[in-house]
Amino acid sequence: MIETHKPAERAFLVGICLQKDKTEDIKESIQELAELVDTAGASVIKTFIQNRKGIEPAFYIGKGKAEEIKIYAEEENIDTVIFDTELSPMQIRNLEKIIGKKILDRSWVILDIFANRAKTREAKTQVELAQLKYFMPRLTRQWTHLSRQVGGGVGTKGPGETQLEVDKRLIKDRINFLERELEKITDQRIFRKRGREEKFKVVLAGYTNVGKSTLMNRISNAGVFVENRLFATLDSTTRVITLPGKKEFLLSDTVGFIKKLPHNLVASFKSTLEEVVEADLILQVVDISHSNYEEQIKTVEKVLDELGAGGKKMLYVFNKSDSISAEELDFRVTMRNYGEYITISAKDGKNIDKLIEKINEIMEHSFVYKEIYLPLSETKLLAKIHSLTEILNEEYEENKVRVSFKASKENASYLENLVKDKQIIS
Secondary structure, eight states: OOOOOOOOOOOEEEEEEETTHHHHHHHHHHHHHHHHHHTTEEEEEEEEEEEEOOOOOOTTTTTHHHHHHHHHHHHHOOOOOEEOOOOOOOHHHHHHHHHHHHEHHHHHHHHHHHHHHHHHHHHHHHHHHHHHHHSSSSSSSGGHHHHHHHTTTTTTOOOOHHHHHHHHHHHHHHHHHHHHHHHHHHHHHHHHHHGGSSEEEEEEEEEETTHHHHHHHHHHHHOOOOOOTTSSSSSOOEEEEEEEEEEEEEEEEEOBBBBOOOOOHHTTTTTHHHHHHHHHEEEEEEETTTTTTHHHHHHHHHHHHHHHTSSSOEEEEEEEEESOOOOHHHHHTSSSOSEEEOOOOTTTTTHHHHHHHHHHHHHHEEEEEEEEETTTTTTHHHHHHHHHSSSEEEEEETTTTEEEEEEHHHHHHHHHHHHTTTTOOO
């Protein structure tokens, strides 16, 4: 029998610890990179951290250290050297010349994982767009294959253009096409969501691999793919959750965040992450058993701020509480003032009922009760009230109607302004 299995790439990981850095933070970051590389399908053979006063502009690390890595890479049959940062195009070229191996950085590894995990049309479009924007400035003469892949031939080469210029122009055209496609997909998703606008929106957000998808499945039986690896799921999933008394809310899962997330990736995924921006309540899921959980919380909150969701109502959900002692758990959740929080174990269901009760409590406090008195001739306004609120009672008096309803504060304010503009007494 012929063996067709391709062995995993052998990778060497490199990081830098500057004087201002904490050693434990750098070790944590390089360990996370190792997990990313494992998720991407390569095998980590060695990790290395160099202590430096500053970054070497031409090589990132010292030239002498790059030459040492070259020797080790040849002796240990290393395929790829991966740096725990985003390298400049010049640094990649210089390192490749010295080391003679494929040079990647953290951003490219993350983009590669996203490319492999993307399933829907939207996610695939977002990832390809981020990839092209990433390596556009890193394009060199080695990429001459692009003209054949993207659609070269008669009419593609302008007067006096080099092959590299053609490749860059083809990538720009592809980026423009993908941006238009993403706009169309976003418009289609917004149209599909119109019928859900009146429902209370709860969104799961958090660092990657903290148990969001497990919690999603526990609450909703959504069947979301769960794996103990970074970025197991990319596509947001939304389910309608029905509580006793026929009360409902929307529960959405989102892609996990991570430190040093490539800017192009955040920009490309903004349409998917609109779920967070539009949320009435964000459940920040935290792996409370993780040694660096506080840094993960800060990373998540930084990304939320970038998305414009920093001021949203938030409930901290400290997951994996069964993985540490009760004393340690109590110490960790009271280290700083997190505001409202609950400790759970999504895996075994501990305190899930209390979490749902808390969501219900927050949801009830987020609604207001109003009564509007308007002429029957205002049919469009009456239809708008019905579409944006939960009608509690309607009383008809000659040519007028008194409507009692429950609505979100946002929708109630919107309706009040409509009534005010029409000079209707409410």
